[in-house]
Amino acid sequence: MLLAVDTSTQWVGLALYDGVQVLGEVVWQSQSHHTIELAPAISDLLDRCGVRPEELKASAVALGPGSFTALRIGLAVVKGLALAVHIPVVGVPTLDVLAAAQAVRELPMVCVLQAGRGRLAAGWYHASRGQWIAKGDAAVTNAEELMGQIEKPTLVCGELTAADRVVFARQKKTALLISPAHSLRRPGFLAELGWKRWQAGKVDDPVSLAPIYLHVAEEIPA
Incomplete structure (x- = not known):
């Protein structure tokens, strides 16, 4: 169990x-x-x-x-x-959890979490052998900046505010928004x-295991 x-x-x-x-x-x-x-x-x-x-x-x-x-x-x-x-x-x-919930498609995908003050923590994924694979490290951005990085049809899922969704809705042909229910x-x-x-035997040392922080000095509200 x-x-x-x-x-x-x-x-x-x-x-x-x-x-x-x-x-x-x-x-x-x-x-x-x-x-x-x-x-x-x-x-x-x-x-x-x-x-x-x-x-x-x-x-x-x-x-x-x-x-x-x-x-x-x-x-x-x-x-x-x-x-x-x-x-x-x-x-x-955490972003791997979001990715795992999405049906695998031959499209790039970006998963996001709220990072406070209008910012987003975003991670990019691509499909390989029937699963989503992270592409590079996650980074802090915002909806406007992220939208500017989407140049071809891309799935967008995760924690998005109403304002974020309005931003991505401007690019309906390239920013393909996943529904809120599938983004939970x-x-x-x-x-x-x-x-x-x-x-697979890939366990961690409970003493040394540490969180992934993108900005150690800046609090991302709980």
């Missing part, structure tokens, strides 16, 4: 996965209350699914980019759980990615 935890932004997600099915999944928008909401939410999910903490065999955590504070809270909880029940931890870049970061996909890495 694997527990997946994503606290990258205001959107928080948890999932339980046994390698065959997602037994439970919850996503909610926290008003910067990650510290007081996360542990009770994990306990509630375990109870609802009839799973005891000692039945967990691995955990997966979203590494960011995202909020400095929110990411640290998620990592701290996952690391504490891993050390308490002696299970491995797998870190997964589902922790079930984080669980699947984490499970595959765990089964």
